[in-house]
Each structure stands twice: as structure tokens, then as C-alpha cells.
Amino acid sequence: xxxxxxxxxxxxxxxxxxxxxxxxxxxxxxxxxxxxxxxxxxxxxxxxxxxxxxxxxxxxxxxxxxxxxxxxxxxxxxxxxxxxxxxxxxxxxxxxxxxxxxxxxxxxxxxxxxxxxxxxxxxxxxxxxxxxxxxxxxxxxxxxxxxx
Numbered sequence: 001x002x003x004x005x006x007x008x009x010x011x012x013x014x015x016x017x018x019x020x021x022x023x024x025x026x027x028x029x030x031x032x033x034x035x036x037x038x039x040x041x042x043x044x045x046x047x048x049x050x051x052x053x054x055x056x057x058x059x060x061x062x063x064x065x066x067x068x069x070x071x072x073x074x075x076x077x078x079x080x081x082x083x084x085x086x087x088x089x090x091x092x093x094x095x096x097x098x099x100x101x102x103x104x105x106x107x108x109x110x111x112x113x114x115x116x117x118x119x120x121x122x123x124x125x126x127x128x129x130x131x132x133x134x135x136x137x138x139x140x141x142x143x144x145x146x147x148x
Contacts, residue, residue, distance in 0.1 A: 035103075035104075035107060037100075038100050038101075038103045038104040038107070039104050039107075041097065041100050041101065041104070042100070042101045042104040042105070045097055045101065046101070058086070058090075061079075061083075061086055062083065062086075065077045065078065065079050065083070065086075066081075
């Protein structure tokens with residue numbers, strides 16, 4: 001009978017355990033209120049539905065401002081042709097939206113990096129276990145050769 005050798009090393013196992021805990025924490029979805037808002041804004045603002053809806057809204061703004069206001073009231077539009085007020089609104093939206101989207105992307109990148117590190121730790125552990133199994137098999141082969 002061949003005695004089984006323990007291949008586990010404390011330092012490597014504690015690192016593997018830490019990465020498993022990290023992976024569980026990463027995948028658990030515990031986010032702050034700001035992170036949830038950022039992720040939802042990124043999900044909505046990055047969709048075709050939002051882009052189409054926003055283009056329709058801008059077209060309505062322009063149509064109302066150019067045609068309907070002058071026809072109904074007879075006065076000048078509140079935001080004449082270069083649409084400075086519309087441009088200001090769009091610039092403010094971009095200035096607020098861009099950093100929020102970047103925060104969400106940075107968090108996603110960090111989560112992916114941690115997951116990749118955890119995957120690497122699992123792969124290394126599997127490699128160590130396979131090497132241990134191969135060593136055991138070769139020792140069993142040697143024992144069988146000696147007996148025969």
C-alpha cells in the first residue's frame with residue numbers, strides 16, 4: 001500500500017482561500033448606492049433605446065422651437081437657431097455622464113481583473129494537484145515494477 005503524501009502548503013492554500021473569498025465578494029454584487037446609480041446609468045445611457053429616445057427628444061425640441069412657437073405665439077423662439085440653450089444642456093449632460101460612466105467601467109475592469117487573478121490562482125492550484133498526482137502515479141509505477 002502506498003502512503004498518500006500531503007502536497008498542500010500553508011502559504012499557497014491561504015492565498016487560494018483568499019482569492020476564493022475575493023471572488024465570492026466580487027460576484028456577490030454588494031455595491032454602494034452611488035455604484036448602483038452609476039451602473040444603472042451606464043446600462044441605460046449605453047443602449048440604443050436611449051440614443052433613439054434622445055435623438056427624438058432633440059428633434060422635438062428643434063421642431064417646437066423653430067415652427068410651433070413662432071406659429072402659435074408669433075413671438076421669437078426661446079432658443080434661436082444655433083440652439084445655444086440646447087447645446088448647453090447637451091454639454092452639461094456629457095460633462096456629468098462621462099465621469100459616471102468611467103467610474104462604472106473602472107469598477108467593471110477591477111472586477112474582471114480580480115476574477116482573472118482568482119482564475120489564475122485556481123489554475124495554479126490545479127496544476128500543483130496534477131503534478132502531485134503524477135508523482136504518485138510514477139511512484140506506484142516504480143513499486144509495481146519492483147514487485148514484478
